[in-house]
Amino acid sequence: MKGNISLGKIFGIPLRLHYTWFIIFAWVTFLVVFSVLDRSYPIEQRIVWGILTSLLFFASIVTHELAHSILAIRNNIPVKEITLFVFGGVSQITREATHPRAELLIAMVGPLTSLALGGIFYGLHLLLASANQSLAASLMWWLALINVVLALFNLIPGFPLDGGRVFRALVWHRTHDYHRATYIAAKVGQGIAYAFIAGGILLIFVLQLWFNGMWLIFIGWFLNGAAKASYQQVLLRDALTGITARQVTDYNCPLIPPHMNLTDLVQQYVLPTGRNCFLISWGAGLEGMVTQQQIRRVPRSRWAITSVQDIMTPASRLKIAYANQDILSVLQEMNRENADHIPVMETGKVIGVINAEDIARLVHTRADFGASSTRT
Secondary structure (H helix, E strand, O other): OOOEEEEEEEOOEEEEEEOOHHHHHHHHHHHHHHHHOOOOOOHHHHHHHHHHHHHHHHHHHHHHHHHHHHHHHHOOOOEEEEEEEOOEEEEEEOOOOOOHHHHHHHHHHHHHHHHHHHHHHHHHHHHHHHOOOHHHHHHHHHHHHHHHHHHHHHOOOOOOOHHHHHHHHHHHHHHOOHHHHHHHHHHHHHHHHHHHHHHHHHHHHOOOOHHHHHHHHHHHHHHHHHHHHHHHHHHHHHHHOOOEHHHHOEOOOOEEOOOOEHHHHHHHHHHHHOOOEEEEEEOOEEEEEEEHHHHHOOOHHHHHHOEHHHHOEEHHHOOOEEOOOEHHHHHHHHHHHOOOEEEEEEOOEEEEEEEHHHHHHHHHHHHHOOOOOOOO
8 A cells, every 4th residue: 555654563563554544533533622522621622632532543443453463473374564544454464364264263353352442441431430530531432432333343244344254254164165255255345335335325315414425435435446456356366376486587688787878778678679677787696777767767868978877776775586486475575665577586696577567467367267276
């Protein structure tokens, strides 16, 4: 997900904040200040408590996602990162569970954690109320309620929500067919998404509740896209399972000496081949990489006096793939860096480059010929 802000690591798991999260932060703060708290309190005091409540809400979501992540790691499923965005949070795992029981446990632990947090905040509400701390008590009540709502919302059987993953685990257990279970869960998820959209339209045109209706439509639109994307991600992973970087490497990528000027590079390599990416090497070592986009940034009048070394991305700033590395991890690196090309090394020597277009072509070919792996 682009536009992320790194917040460090929790239990070794990178925590990132997407810029859209500030939307929900502002909305929760506004809601607390003007709807939850009694307006008899000074506005400055309500704003401070509103921000504090938003931060506690933020901590609740992080705890929810950490529960998913920790249980995934205990089931030998690596977690790449936790990202918080406008609809809450998501734990980005590098592969799916290999058994329906593990899928069920990982999915259920999030809502159960939110329910437990709801109980904790409710206990704090009772404690503060008995101490005549009415302002803090009302906020604890609201946090208890919102955590219970969060748990119930996530239990909706709309894939990829937790409830949708629970539903997939049950179907998977019943059918012993991971692909069929994922397909059914994704279709049910899309159906629920359309129901949200229809409900939002009814709220707008029947009850004239524009904000609530638009919010439901927005949630439905998001769930529909997420269900499709999640199913496509499963197909992608299955299509690439067992493939190594060596099998996708373009070995014909020419190695360009760093002292070559841009005029010679364009005339000798770019125009005859149409390639977009060139590796820069002197001997066996990798010096860097240059793309057509980098060449275009230089005025043509300066091509003859500009070497590829002057504009290349140095090897120290490049992500490197290794010949025996599985292609799924390579693709994750490319997506994380928003890169269309990645050099491939073997025994300390550069042997070629992997292009995003070649990976896409491989996925389509294997899908057309039914070469995805089977899971039971």
